[in-house]
Amino acid sequence: MRKIFYLFTGLILLLSLMDFVSASCTPPATIEEEFNASTLVFSGKVINESLENNVTIPADGGIYNSETTLKVLKVWKGSVSSEVNVKTDYESLTLGKEYLVYAIKVNDDLRVRYCGATKFLSNARGEIKKLDSLVSNDSNKGEDKNESDYTNKSLPAE
Numbered sequence: 001m002r003k004i005f006y007l008f009t010g011l012i013l014l015l016s017l018m019d020f021v022s023a024s025c026t027p028p029a030t031i032e033e034e035f036n037a038s039t040l041v042f043s044g045k046v047i048n049e050s051l052e053n054n055v056t057i058p059a060d061g062g063i064y065n066s067e068t069t070l071k072v073l074k075v076w077k078g079s080v081s082s083e084v085n086v087k088t089d090y091e092s093l094t095l096g097k098e099y100l101v102y103a104i105k106v107n108d109d110l111r112v113r114y115c116g117a118t119k120f121l122s123n124a125r126g127e128i129k130k131l132d133s134l135v136s137n138d139s140n141k142g143e144d145k146n147e148s149d150y151t152n153k154s155l156p157a158e
Contacts, residue, residue: 040078044070100124
């Protein structure tokens with residue numbers, strides 16, 4: 001009887017541990033994988049953040065309860081105006097700070113993935129060089145670029 005108790009207890013602990021591990025983020029993807037999986041890749045400065053009443057908990061585990069507005073500094077992938085709104089988990093991006101942002105489009109929203117590669121711009125020097133290289137290689141393949149895109153261009157100073 002004692003063996004069954006220990007076996008049962010061990011099984012419960014193992015299942016609890018497996019559930020805990022599966023809820024954590026997976027190891028970071030390569031820059032190329034993040035770039036390819038993203039709808040929009042850009043650098044920007046947070047100029048506004050507002051907490052929303054409707055909290056959504058999608059499959060990636062994020063809690064998108066905040067809408068953050070960023071002033072766009074440079075775009076590597078996608079089309080965007082000089083400001084962009086993204087959904088984030090509250091306080092994941094800090095007002096006044098600059099970020100390298102990888103965003104995905106879900107329905108009509110751009111979202112910064114909970115376990116994605118978005119980071120402080122000051123910590124992204126190596127990634128920026130790699131992104132510049134990726135975009136440069138793509139443009140050398142003869143792909144047409146939409147003139148309204150800010151793709152791989154710095155925005156004009158105001």
